[in-house]
Amino acid sequence: MTTRRRPPGLASERTALAWVRSLTGLGGVTLLLSRGLLMHWPLLPATIVIGAIGAFVLAACVLGERRWLALRRPEPGPPHASVVVAITAGAVLTAALGGLVLLH
Amino acid sequence: MADEVRLRQPNEARPTDPADELDYRFSLANERTFLAWIRTALALVGGGLAVDQLLPDLGRPALRATIASVLLVLGAATAVHAAVRWVQVERRMRSGRDLPSTRYPQVLALLLALGAVLLVLVVVLGADR
Numbered sequence: 001m002t003t004r005r006r007p008p009g010l011a012s013e014r015t016a017l018a019w020v021r022s023l024t025g026l027g028g029v030t031l032l033l034s035r036g037l038l039m040h041w042p043l044l045p046a047t048i049v050i051g052a053i054g055a056f057v058l059a060a061c062v063l064g065e066r067r068w069l070a071l072r073r074p075e076p077g078p079p080h081a082s083v084v085v086a087i088t089a090g091a092v093l094t095a096a097l098g099g100l101v102l103l104h
Numbered sequence: 105m106a107d108e109v110r111l112r113q114p115n116e117a118r119p120t121d122p123a124d125e126l127d128y129r130f131s132l133a134n135e136r137t138f139l140a141w142i143r144t145a146l147a148l149v150g151g152g153l154a155v156d157q158l159l160p161d162l163g164r165p166a167l168r169a170t171i172a173s174v175l176l177v178l179g180a181a182t183a184v185h186a187a188v189r190w191v192q193v194e195r196r197m198r199s200g201r202d203l204p205s206t207r208y209p210q211v212l213a214l215l216l217a218l219g220a221v222l223l224v225l226v227v228v229l230g231a232d233r
Contacts, residue, residue, distance in 0.1 A: 101153065
């Protein structure tokens with residue numbers, strides 16, 4: 001496969017925007033989840049769970065920002081496997097907690 | 105074997121042979137596809153939560169719980185599929201092979217279409233109550 005030596009262009013920009021949309025979606029679903037948890041659980045346990053989810057979303061945003069910076073390099077490489085695992089785990093976690101909300 | 109190709113991590117040195125490096129635009133396209141799948145997964149999870157939390161008058165409680173559960177399970181499955189697919193495609197591209205085929209989009213679309221028909225029935229039949 002041939003190598004193309006050129007600065008990051010529209011492809012990097014689109015990828016960065018895709019990260020923003022994905023992390024915004026994660027935040028939106030988290031807010032929806034928080035509403036369900038607060039409605040069905042006592043305040044303290046719900047707050048603890050919401051805090052844990054919030055910390056996770058924050059961590060995902062930090063990883064996303066690091067990825068954004070990496071995309072500005074002349075030839076950005078693929079994301080670190082931990083970034084992919086983290087954001088995937090986040091989506092699975094929110095789905096699992098959504099099931100928890102559903103059961104209560 | 106080609107399946108043993110390992111992805112280069114950002115902190116690793118670049119390949120000495122330029123021919124071993126993948127065009128970054130292909131890798132970025134794969135990354136965007138992964139993120140698009142993640143957004144789809146989040147939309148499914150959000151939809152499941154919305155059906156459960158925001159539509160208390162939608163049909164019978166058991167039916168509502170079923171719809172919400174299916175959406176949540178589909179969301180989790182889609183997120184896992186996103187990561188697996190990203191790794192598969194990245195490896196295939198780096199080894200110069202054809203991209204792997206998948207039936208997941210068809211299955212997902214079929215299930216969502218069936219779910220939409222079910223929801224239409226619930227809404228139409230529920231309008232008379």
